[in-house]
Amino acid sequence: MKDFYTEINKSYYYKLILAVIFLMVMGLLFINPLLSEHPLGYYLHIVLVLSLATSILLYPRFESQYLRILIILIASAYFYTIFFLYPNTWTGFIFLCMIPGISIFFFDSKLFYFSLVVNSILMMATFSYISLTDLRNIYPDINQDLIGNIINFFGSQIFLYLIFHLTYARIKKLKIYYEEIQHSERLRTTGQLAAAVAHEIRNPLTVVNGFLQLYESDPSFNKDVKRNFSLMIDELKTAENVISQFLSIAKPNGAIKLETVNVKTSLESVTDLLKSYGLFHDNNIDLFVKEECFIPANNIEFKQLIINLIKNAIEASNDGDTVTVVVEPSKKNVEIKIKDQGCGMSREEIKSLGTPFYSLKSKGTGLGMMICFNIVEKYNGSIHFESAKGEGTTVILRFPAKTRQEVILG
Numbered sequence: 003m004k005d006f007y008t009e010i011n012k013s014y015y016y017k018l019i020l021a022v023i024f025l026m027v028m029g030l031l032f033i034n035p036l037l038s039e040h041p042l043g044y045y046l047h048i049v050l051v052l053s054l055a056t057s058i059l060l061y062p063r064f065e066s067q068y069l070r071i072l073i074i075l076i077a078s079a080y081f082y083t084i085f086f087l088y089p090n091t092w093t094g095f096i097f098l099c100m101i102p103g104i105s106i107f108f109f110d111s112k113l114f115y116f117s118l119v120v121n122s123i124l125m126m127a128t129f130s131y132i133s134l135t136d137l138r139n140i141y142p143d144i145n146q147d148l149i150g151n152i153i154n155f156f157g158s159q160i161f162l163y164l165i166f167h168l169t170y171a172r173i174k175k176l177k178i179y180y181e182e183i184q185h186s187e188r189l190r191t192t193g194q195l196a197a198a199v200a201h202e203i204r205n206p207l208t209v210v211n212g213f214l215q216l217y218e219s220d221p222s223f224n225k226d227v228k229r230n231f232s233l234m235i236d237e238l239k240t241a242e243n244v245i246s247q248f249l250s251i252a253k254p255n256g257a258i259k260l261e262t263v264n265v266k267t268s269l270e271s272v273t274d275l276l277k278s279y280g281l282f283h284d285n286n287i288d289l290f291v292k293e294e295c296f297i298p299a300n301n302i303e304f305k306q307l308i309i310n311l312i313k314n315a316i317e318a319s320n321d322g323d324t325v326t327v328v329v330e331p332s333k334k335n336v337e338i339k340i341k342d343q344g345c346g347m348s349r350e351e352i353k354s355l356g357t358p359f360y361s362l363k364s365k366g367t368g369l370g371m372m373i374c375f376n377i378v379e380k381y382n383g384s385i386h387f388e389s390a391k392g393e394g395t396t397v398i399l400r401f402p403a404k405t406r407q408e409v410i411l412g
Contacts, residue, residue, distance in 0.1 A: 012062055015062060016059075016062075019058050019059060022058075023051075023055045023058075023059075026051045026054070026055065027051065030047055030048060030051055040087070043083075043087045046083060046087075047083065047084070047087060050076065050079060050080040050083055051080070053076050053080075054073070054076045054077060054080050057069065057072055057073045057076055058073060061073065067110075067113075070105070070108050070110060070113055071113065071116070073104070074101075074104060074105060074113065074116070074117045074120075077101060077104050078101050078117075078120065078121065078124065081094070081097045081098055081101060082098065082124060082128070084097065085097070085098055085128075089137075089140045089141060092143070095144070095151075098121070098125060098128075098155075099125075099154075099155055099158040099159070100158070100162070101117060101121045102114060102117040102118045102121055102159065102162050102166075103162050103165075104117065105117045105166075106162075106165065106166050106169060109169075109170060109173055111166075111170060114166050114170075118159060118162070118163065121159070122156075122159065125155055126152075129144070129148060129151070129152060132144055132145060133145060133148055181353075203241075203245055204242070204245050207238055207241060207242060207245075210238065211235060211238045211239075211242075214231050214234055214235050214238070215231075215235065217231050218231040218232060218235065260298055260299065260300060261298075261299070261300060261301060262296050262297075262298060262404060263296060263297050263298070263299045263300075263301050263304050264294060264295075264296055265291070265294075265295045265296065265297060265329055265331075265336055265338070266291045266293075266294050266295065266329065267294075268301060268304055268305055268308070269289055269291060269308060269327060269329065269338075270289065270291075271305065272305050272308045272309055272312065273287045273289045273312070273327065275309070276309065276312050276313065276316070279313065279316060280316050280325065283316050283317070283319070283321070284321040284322055285316050285319050285321070285322070285323055285324065285325055286324045286325070287312065287316075287324070287325050287327065288324055288325070288326045288327065289327045290326070290327070290328045290329065291329040292329065292330070292331070293331060295329065295331035295336045295403060296336075296403065296404040297336050297381070297383075297401040297402065297403060297404060298381065298402065298404055299381040299401065300381075303377050303380070304377070304381075306373070306377065307373075307374050307377045307378065307399075308327075308338075308340075310370050310371070310373065310374050311340050311374060311397050311399075312325060312327065312340060314370075314371070315340055315341070315342035315344070315395070315397070316342070318342050318344030318345060318394075318395065319342045319343055319344045320343065320344065323342065323343040323344065324343070325340065325341070325342050326339075326340070326341045326342075327339070327340050327341075328341070331403060332403065333403065333405075334402065334403060335400045335401065335402060335403055336400070336401050336402075336403045337398065337399070337400050338398070338399040338400075338401075339396055339397070339398050339399075340396070340397040340399075341394065341395070341396040341397075342394050342395055342396075343394040344394050344395060345391070345392065345394075346389045346390050346391045346392055346393045346394055346395055347387070347389040347390075347391070347395060348390075348391055352387045352389060355371050355375075355387065378399065378401075381401060381402075382401070382402055383399060383400055383401040383402070384399070384400045385397065385398070385399055386398040386400075
């Protein structure tokens with residue numbers, strides 16, 4: 003999880019890590035029999051303690067996937083070395099079982115499964131090595147009940163998997179909830195701003211626009227001056243359009259009439275409307291709808307949502323690319339996917355979508371995408387973006403579906 007250290011206080015992290023390092027150092031120094039019996043093993047113990055301590059101390063500063071993997075590998079080497087260097091310490095086996103638990107702190111599913119697989123392979127190799135060599139005399143508890151220890155090991159791995167699965171799922175839900183709260187707050191703030199200032203701005207703009215049109219038609223001004231008037235009128239129209247978008251965001255939900263929208267019919271209407279716009283950019287629009295499906299929404303706003311998203315897909319595409327619209331209905335939801343083959347977006351850019359005045363277009367205001375978010379939220383839907391730089395973008399819309407029976411009765 004990239005924002006791990008924005009969620010957990012760094013000072014608390016360092017205090018916890020220093021406590022762990024202190025315990026490792028105490029285990030190294032306190033009445034250690036290796037110091038006199040096996041100095042090479044003791045030096046290896048020192049190297050692993052220093053390596054593990056250094057990596058976990060540096061992690062908040064140089065957070066990366068490679069460093070996470072390195073920490074898991076060093077920790078595995080450390081615990082397996084402890085297990086073989088100190089055979090009389092039974093807790094070594096417990097630490098071996100808990101190695102995948104380290105990755106839980108990183109909230110990284112790929113890293114957890116990686117550590118789970120690696121640890122299982124290493125543990126099976128360890129059991130085999132002990133049972134086939136003279137080490138079975140040094141580890142009698144393992145050798146005498148090898149099958150039982152294997153069962154206990156895999157039981158501990160299943161237990162760790164359950165802990166990780168439940169924790170990871172809960173954190174993902176909290177993250178989605180946090181993002182929804184942030185987005186709702188952005189919408190609320192923008193709506194309040196729109197309601198407060200839009201009408202006050204529109205009135206003086208209307209007056210200025212009227213005078214400019216009057217001066218533009220006045221024969222006493224030459225063509226160069228009139229050209230400037232035309233330019234100013236065009237800019238005022240742009241400002242008027244921005245204000246209209248603000249008012250659309252601030253419009254109360256009660257003012258919109260809810261109806262049953264035939265998704266197939268609406269999408270066919272929108273794609274027919276935008277075909278000429280796509281051809282102007284040398285792009286095609288392919289629509290795939292398996293069957294008729296219905297959602298409770300306002301047809302005009304639903305079309306506005308789809309128009310904005312398809313236009314964005316066309317503008318993001320290269321010449322000759324195809325924008326694909328696919329509808330996949332189910333019993334509970336209607337899923338609409340709008341896919342382009344354009345330049346794509348980074349994770350940071352996706353997170354910023356819907357923010358007022360954030361746009362990837364050179365002359366964009368970002369309000370169009372914010373209106374899309376507002377429409378989706380208004381009708382209890384969801385909007386999700388799948389994208390990567392150079393790989394295009396897929397917008398996934400989901401709305402609650404109405405069954406044919408509900409449509410007939412409704």
